[in-house]
Amino acid sequence: MHFKVRAAAKEDCKEISRMIMELAVYENMADQVKTSHEDLKRDGFSPNPFYECLIAEVPDEHKTKDGHCLAGRSTCGHVSVSGQRQPGYTVVGYALYFYTYSTWKGRSVYMEDLYVMPDFRGKGIGTGLMAKVAQVGVEKQCVRLQLSVLEWNKPSLDFYIAKGAEDLTAKEGWHFLRFHGQTLDTLAKEAPKD
Amino acid sequence: MHFKVRAAAKEDCKEISRMIMELAVYENMADQVKTSHEDLKRDGFSPNPFYECLIAEVPDEHKTKDGHCLAGRSTCGHVSVSGQRQPGYTVVGYALYFYTYSTWKGRSVYMEDLYVMPDFRGKGIGTGLMAKVAQVGVEKQCVRLQLSVLEWNKPSLDFYIAKGAEDLTAKEGWHFLRFHGQTLDTLAKEAPKD
Known part of the structure; x- marks a missing residue:
């Protein structure tokens, strides 16, 4: 199937937000999602953004009339809310990432989410x-x-390993730690005064 | 002991670089350090920096004449290369961090390195x-x-857990994966054409 990948725009945040929720529902964790599309707009599309995002799209002919997407269908077009046929492409996946830093090796990129709609x-x-x-x-x-x-x-x-990723937790024993909620607040209050 | 914590400045990169190397030597991994203080300057002190850094300092009276630092010493001052006494503070530790993003919770901060000189x-x-x-x-x-x-x-x-951190690898089974070198290049070459 033909698809294209492009940088997300501010206008894609509703679609990204929808897919974030789809992924969370699939994982039975929908109640954990606290970000809105407004948060995504603010955090990804201002100076010094906290993340960047890529969008995968397929031609409109893979969409059904009500906007749901079905793979392998013949051309059926898409009727938007306004009733006008929307030419072009429809969003079916995203990858959200940001830049990190290794004091030994320098710049790195970290992929937080990779999602493609089931169909x-x-x-x-x-x-x-x-x-x-x-x-x-x-x-x-x-x-x-x-x-x-x-x-x-x-x-x-298996997918990532097959693509060549090293599992550093299995190989080197890296553990991932987190402070949040009360423990984060308590810690922040221990900061020395300026 | 009195100490202060402040945001690192560009001029601190040589000291940060020295401490990155000290930490790597301690871990028998000195040959793994590929970043120079010039890299640190470029990556941390330009628009959209890849990291931020905090510096811990103690008063100069804790330094020896040759610039090495010893805790608990009485005042001895510090003679710099130019032979002039340097008033103020001497760097004894750093924390290097950057911002990350959770699609469920929003903005996060990630601490890459935390180092305090042994003394x-x-x-x-x-x-x-x-x-x-x-x-x-x-x-x-x-x-x-x-x-x-x-x-x-x-x-x-134990230090982090005692401070309230959750071990998400132990608790939830998070594995940390990495593409680098040849596997990263190979993957990048699979990117769809624009």
Whole structure:
């Protein structure tokens, strides 16, 4: 299936927000999503953005009339809310990433989310998104592309390993730690006075 | 011991670079350090910096004449290369961090390195640096402070856990993955054409 990958624009935040929720629903964690599309706009599309995002799109002919997307369908067009046919492409996946830094190796890129809508999987779109993140990173002189995967998510782990990723938790014993909520506030209050 | 924590300036990069190397030597990984103080200057002190850094300093009276630092010494002053006594403070630790993003929770801060010179440990300087990172993060509306620790580094793991960090690798099974070198280049070349 033909698809294209492009940098997300501010106007895509509603679609990104919808897919973030789809992914969370799939993981039975919908109640954990606290970000709105307004947050995504503010945090990704201002000076010194906190993240960058890529969008995967397929031609409109893969959409149904009500806007849901079905792969392998014949051309059926898309009727928008205004009733006008929208030419072009429809969003079916995203990769959200940001830049990190290694004091030993320098610039790195970290892929926080990679999502392709279920009907569009197995068509190379996930690989396309991830490869584009790698390309963007390499162009910015990043020497690493990093990400985290839950152990039970064997299909994803296998996918990344097959693509050449090293599992540093298994190999070197890296543990990922987090302060949040009360522990974060308590810690912040221990900061020495200026 | 009195110490202060402040934001690093461009001029601190040589000192930061020295401490990055000290930490790597301690870990028998000195050959892994590829960043120079020039890289640190470029990557941390330009528009859209890749990292931010805090510096911990103690009063000059804790330094020896040749510039090495010894805790608990009486006042001895410091003779610089130019032979002039340098008033003020001497750098004994750093915390290097950057901002990350959770699609569920929003802004986060990630602490890549936390280092205090051996003679100055056990005096609250490490906690002071980390707490300041937490404070800077909270001020920027970050809801998480995250970091990674090697499993064998039990003292550090215990330190963070004691401060309230959750070990998400132990608790939820997060694995940390990396593409680098040839696998990164290969992946980047798979990116779809624009």
